[in-house]
Amino acid sequence: MSGEAQSSGPAMPPEMKALLAPAIDSRSSLRELFILPLAAMFLAMLIGALIMMATSVAPATILQSFIAMAHGSVGSLHAISETLTAAIPLVLAGLGIGLAFRAGLFNIGAEGQMVVGGLATAIASFSVTGLSIWLHLPLVLLVGLAIGAVYAAIAGLLKAATGAHEVISTIMLNLISIRLLDYMLRQPFIQKEGRSDPISKAVLETAELPRILEFLDGNLRLHAGLFIMLAAVAVIYWLLFRSKLGFAFRISGENPGAARYAGIRAGLTIVMAMAIAGALAGLAGATQVSGVLGRATPGFTAGIGFDAIAVALLGRSHPVGILLAGLLFGALEAGGRQMQVDAGVSIDMIGIMQALIIIFVAAPLLVRRIFPPLFRERRRGGDEHD
C-alpha cells in the first residue's frame, strides 16, 4: 500500500514522526515493477529473434519485423488506437484475476466468465428495444457484469461449501461456457435471421459503446470501454488498498491462518472475491461485444481470458501493474498484426514472445542471473538467521 507520511498536528513527538516516515524500499519495488518486466521483454525478443533465425528468416526481415511491431503498436494514431482497444478486455479481466490472486484464489475461469458475460450482453443488446443509449448501454454492460459474477461465484460456492479446488472447477466452467455459447447461438431468439451458422443478431445501436476517436477517422476502433477500464483500475485499487473488504481479501490471500484468527469468514470471502473477479471478466466480455464485435460468435473471446492470466501475473496483481501489463500485451497484439503484414512473420511469434515474457517474469532469479548489474543490491537487513 502506498506509504503516505502524515503530518497531523505540531505536537507530534519526534520518535513518532520517525515511525511515520515511509520505509526505504522504494528502489527495490521500482526494480520489481519495471526493470524485471523490461529485462524479461528484452530476453523474450532475443529468443524470438533466435527462433526466427533458426527458421531461416533473413536478419533483415527480423529487424524489419521488430520495426513493424513498434510501428504497429505505437507508431501512429491508428496503432495506438488498436493497442488500447486490445488492452481494454485484457486489463479488465486481468484486474479480476489479480484481485482473486490477492485473495489467494487462482481464477483460471476468466475466459468462461467473459463468454457468458459477453453472450448475456449480446442477448440484452438486441432483445431489449426502445431504450435510449443512456439506459440501454449501461443496462447491457451491467447484465454482462452480473452474469460474469454469478458464473464465477459458482466456483467460489463450490470451494466454500465443499472444498472443490477453484482451478479445477473454473477450467470445467470454461468448457461448459464454450459449449453453451455454441448451443445458445443456434437458438432462434439469438441466431441471426437467415443464417445457418451459429452467429447472434447484431447489437442495437443504442447498446453500442461509442467509438471515441470516430470524429478523427472512422477507422479508429477505440471505444468508450477505455474509460470503463480506467475507472475499473481506480475502483479495484481503492477496493484492495483502502476498503475493509479488500483488506480482508488480502489477509486471506497472504495468510489464511491469520484470516481465520482475525475472524474473517473464509467461505464468504472466497465467494465475494470470485464474484468480483467474474464481474470484471464479464465486463471484459461485455465491452468486447458492445464495443468491438457488435455480436456474439463462437470463440469471440479469442483466448483473452487466458492472456489476462498472464497480464495479472506480469502486473504482479497490482491494479496499476495490470494496467501497464495490459497495455504491453495490447501493444504486442496490435504490433504482431502489423509484423505479419509488413514482414510476413507469423503472429504466432507474438504468442511465443508473450509466453516467454511470463516465464522470465515468473522466474526472476533467472533474469537476475542474466543481468546481474541491473539487480545488484544489498539484501535488506533484519532477515532472520536463526
Added chain:
Amino acid sequence: MDIELRGISKRFGPVQANQDINLDIRAGEVLGLLGENGAGKSTLMNILSGLYSADSGEILIDGMPAVFTGPGDSIASGIGMVHQHFMLVPVFSVVENVILGVEPTSGVDYLDLEAARAQVQEINTRYGMEVPTDALIEDLPVGIQQRVEILKVLFRSADVLILDEPTAVLTPQEVEEFFAIVRALRDAGKGIVFITHKLHEILEIADRVSVLRQGQVVGQGDPASFSEADLAEMMVGRPVSFSVGRAEATPGDTVLELAGVSLFDAAQDARLVDINLSVHGGEVVGIAGVQGNGQTELVEAITGLSPATAGKIGFAGQDITRTSVRQRHRMGIAHIPEDRHKSGMVGNFTVAENMVLNSYYDDSVTTGVQIDWRRVHARAAEACLSYDVRTPSVFLGAGSLSGGNQQKMVIARELERDVKLIVASQPTRGVDVGSIEYIHQQLIACRDRGNAVLIISSELDEILDLSDRIYVMFEGRIAAEFDNRGGGADRNAIGLAMAGVNQGINRDETRDETRGSAA
C-alpha cells in the same frame, strides 16, 4: 574426533551472522552452546553441517583442514545434526526411518531390512535408548521420536552430534532421561554440541560452555565457574532479572468459566474432554502440558476459532459458547496466538497493517466501508512506542522485524485495546531474552490492572514464573490443578502430571480413555 572452528565468519547482506568464531569440540565432552535467537548459533551449526559455507575461517577435524561443499561431506566426516524439528516419516517404522537414505542393500537393490534392524538394535541397546525399533513413528511419543533422530545420526557413524534445542518438546522427566542418553553418548567418546537458550540445562549437562551474542563468542569456559545470572548477562549483554517481580494476586470476579467443555475434531476424535476451569480478574492462570495435549484446542474453544462440541463457556457473565470469533474479540478477549507466523501476523504486510489485522473493521479506524489509514498509521506508531516495538518505520514489512519485535507487535495489538481477558499462547516462543522479560512484565501489568490472564506455554519455567494458579493438561483433559501463589507449586508434581501421572489436586479421573491421537 576433535573439531576446531578457527575464525569462522559469515555475513548475510548487512547482517554479520558469525564473526571470527573460534570453537573447540572435543571427543568425550558436551559443549554447551548458549545464545539468544539470532545470536548466530544456527548459522554456525549450519556451517559445521555443510549447509552454508563460511566467508572466512576454517574447520579442522583432528587437526586436518576440512572443506565441506554440502551436507554430504559433513556427514561423511562423522558430524551428525539433530534438528529441532524432526524430519521423520510418520507412517514408516523406526528402522525404516533410521536407514532412510543409507539403506543397506544386497544384490540388485534388495533392501536388507534384517541386517538394518540388527544394526539399529545394537546402537539402541548400547546407549540405553529403549526405542521400539518396529513401531511406527506416528505411534511414538515425542521424546522417543527424538531418540529416533539420534539413532539416525549414530547409524550414519557420527562421532560428533549437534543437538539443536533438543529439550524444547520434552517434559521435565523426559529431559532427565534424555540427559542420561547424552551422558552415555559422551562416555562412549562422542563429542556433543548442545544448543540451548535454557541456562539451567547448560549448568546441568555441559562440560564446557560457549556463549554467543550477535555473532561473536562472548564467553566460554567451565560452566561450574558461572552462575545463571553470569550466563544470562553474557547472553543478553546486560543484567537480566528472571523472576518477574510479581505482587500477590488479588483475584476478583470470574471472567472466564469453562464448564464441561469438550471438543471433537473433524475425524470425531476427542481433543478436549470435559474441561472445567475458571480464570478470575486480577489473576494469571497458567496451562502447563507437553505440546499437543489439547492446549491448542483449548485456546480455539475459548477464542471461538473452533466452537466447543459440548459444554458451556462463560465470559464476564455472558454465555459465549456460540459467539463468533469477531464478537468475542469485540467483547474484550485478546488472543496472542501460539504461532505468530501461522496466524498472528502477515509477514508481507506493514507493521501498521498488522496492527489492525483483527480490528480493521472497527469504527475507530474506519469511515464507512473505507479504512482510515492515517488513523491506523498514527495509532500503530503510538503502539510501537508504548510497547517497545523496535522498527524504523510503521511502513516496514513486519516480516523483516526480529522475532522478539514481531511478538511485541502482536502483543501491542492485543493489549492496546480495552480487554478483559488475555489468552496468551506460547507468548515468548522464539523471542530473545530481553523481549521475554518485557512481555512477562506486560502480562503481569495486565493482571495488576484487574484483567484475567490465561497463559498457555510448553515452557514450564514460564508457567511457574507467571501463574497464580496452574492447570496441567494431559491428553485433552485437565489432569491436575496447582496453587502457585508465592511460587509454591511443586515443580516435580507438575512434571509428573504433564506425563500423565496424576498427583495434583484430585480431579475426577474415572472416565474411560476417549482421546484422539494427540501427538
